[in-house]
Amino acid sequence: MIYTSNPKIQYKSIQKKIDKAINTVLNSDNYILGKYVKDFEESFAKYIQTKYAIGVANGTDAIELVLRALEIGAGDEVITTSHTALASVAAIQCAGASPILCDIGDETFNIDPDKVLKLITKKTRAILAVHLYGTSCNLELLKKICKNNNIYLIEDVSQAHGAYFKKKRLGSIGIAGCFSCYPTKNLGAIGDAGVITTNNKSLAIKLKKIRQYGWKEPNMSYDYGRNSRLDELQAAILTEKLKCLDSNNNKRKKIANYYDKHLTNKVIKPVPNIYSDHVYHLYVIKTTFAKNLKIFLKKNNILCGVHYPLPVHLQPAYKGKIGESKHLKNTEALIGNILSIPLYPELSANEYKFICSTINSFFK
Numbered sequence: 500m501i502y503t504s505n506p507k508i509q510y511k512s513i514q515k516k517i518d519k520a521i522n523t524v525l526n527s528d529n530y531i532l533g534k535y536v537k538d539f540e541e542s543f544a545k546y547i548q549t550k551y552a553i554g555v556a557n558g559t560d561a562i563e564l565v566l567r568a569l570e571i572g573a574g575d576e577v578i579t580t581s582h583t584a585l586a587s588v589a590a591i592q593c594a595g596a597s598p599i600l601c602d603i604g605d606e607t608f609n610i611d612p613d614k615v616l617k618l619i620t621k622k623t624r625a626i627l628a629v630h631l632y633g634t635s636c637n638l639e640l641l642k643k644i645c646k647n648n649n650i651y652l653i654e655d656v657s658q659a660h661g662a663y664f665k666k667k668r669l670g671s672i673g674i675a676g677c678f679s680c681y682p683t684k685n686l687g688a689i690g691d692a693g694v695i696t697t698n699n700k701s702l703a704i705k706l707k708k709i710r711q712y713g714w715k716e717p718n719m720s721y722d723y724g725r726n727s728r729l730d731e732l733q734a735a736i737l738t739e740k741l742k743c744l745d746s747n748n749n750k751r752k753k754i755a756n757y758y759d760k761h762l763t764n765k766v767i768k769p770v771p772n773i774y775s776d777h778v779y780h781l782y783v784i785k786t787t788f789a790k791n792l793k794i795f796l797k798k799n800n801i802l803c804g805v806h807y808p809l810p811v812h813l814q815p816a817y818k819g820k821i822g823e824s825k826h827l828k829n830t831e832a833l834i835g836n837i838l839s840i841p842l843y844p845e846l847s848a849n850e851y852k853f854i855c856s857t858i859n860s861f862f863k
Contacts, residue, residue: 501841501850503804506682508845509747510689513739517689520735530731532711539734540694542741546661547670549696551703554729555710558657558679561693562590562627564727565653565675568705571596571624578618579627579655580610581810581823582830586679587629587655588811588821596624600812600823602830606770608632608783611829612640619644625651630659630669632783632806633685633751635775638664638672653677658780660685661748665774670696680737685751685780686744692733750844751779754851758782758840761855765862781806782842788861789838795861796840801854804839 510517524535536554544552555561571577572595579587581600591598599618604611608631615626626645628636638652645652656662656670657679663669670676678684680692697703705722708715713724755777759768767785769777783806786792793803810830812823841854 501801501846501854503802503839503841504683504843505845506687506689509687509740509843512845513743516739517736520739521732524731524735527731532728533731535731535735535738536729539729539738539741542738543694544696546741546744547668547676547696549668549671549676550698550700551696553695553697553703553706553710554734555693555695556727556729557691558655558677558681558693559586559590559593560710560727561677561679561695562587562653562655563593564706564709565677565695565702566591566594566596566625567709567723568702569625569651569674571651574622575624576620576622576822577625577627577653578610578615578623580629580631580830581812581827582608582807582833583629583631583655583811584657584807585811585814586657587627588817591627597622597822598811599623600810600821600827602827603631605829605832607634607636607772608833609634609636610641612637612644615641615644619648619650623648623650625653627653627655628673629655629657630662632769632777633659633662633780634769634772634777635659635662635664635669637774639774642672657681657684659778660780661744662778663776669775671698674699675702680733685748685778686737686740688733688740689736690730690733692729692737693727694729747844748778751842752777754842754846755779755782757851758842758855761852761859763859763862766858779842781839783837783839784858785833785836786838787836789836792858792861793838796854796857799857801841801857803841805837806839809834 652673709724713720713722
């Protein structure tokens with residue numbers, strides 16, 4: 500069986516290094532916010548080209564804590580997309596703010612800056628730009644919008660670890676970058692983990708406090724905070740995996756390039772982004788036959804995913820209860836028409852060639 504993603508096989512590829520890192524932590528004398536979290540934060544900040552990185556429990560917390568640190572909450576609005584992981588919207592609500600959902604561009608699946616402009620009100624405090632599937636939003640336009648309206652640009656980089664916008668790493672351009680390190684991500688832990696990047700010193704200091712009860716010193720709270728600490732074990736694992744991130748992203752690009760060249764033109768393939776490279780967290784195709792294609796591929800031992808079957812504003816918990824543009828035409832047009840086909844660094848040439856030929860045979 501070929502899976503959509505396969506974090507276990509990645510672990511196997513560097514098992515000795517990960518096992519050594521885990522054993523080192525187990526034999527240390529500090530299991531919470533110790534040496535390994537500090538080492539990972541320093542390595543990740545250097546990689547993203549920011550001054551600071553703050554490890555947290557997961558990607559949802561990363562967004563929520565940034566909003567809290569920026570004092571965005573009740574009565575405030577944050578603009579983001581509906582075609583995204585639910586975590587992006589849930590984090591805004593957890594901070595007490597109101598998510599306002601914007602439509603996506605019809606080709607890139609990322610937020611449409613022209614439509615953002617129409618949603619800005621006196622209550623708008625930030626835009627949460629989700630870099631979906633592995634490539635960036637149009638940060639140039641979004642930065643101008645934020646500057647002209649005196650609001651924050653926050654990046655959700657959970658699907659684009661290592662990607663660039665022009666010559667800058669994603670996560671280094673807004674006031675903060677928020678990363679999930681869920682096991683299937685380009686930089687994935689073996690469990691839950693997250694990290695925040697920023698060049699703003701005061702924001703970094705505040706984030707380090709509120710991730711642990713607002714403590715500036717043990718048992719003394721100076722800010723309203725909670726418990727969202729990156730685990731020492733996950734930090735040690737991520738430090739090892741970070742060393743492989745660029746080479747793994749290049750492997751993803753190689754597979755995506757094969758799909759681009761050899762997949763039938765009867766499916767719509769990912770559109771190149773003129774501003775950004777693509778690190779292919781997911782390779783998403785569009786076809787009106789997505790449902791039948793998924794069934795056909797499963798019969799041929801190829802498992803595919805759908806990211807995402809329903810946009811947030813149509814989910815039962817949110818339908819009719821969340822702020823949105825009245826016209827989410829491009830977002831809703833994706834329902835039932837998208838399919839994430841297998842793509843991960845350890846996918847063999849025989850496997851991705853088989854996937855490609857099997858898809859092509861379906862359309863014949």
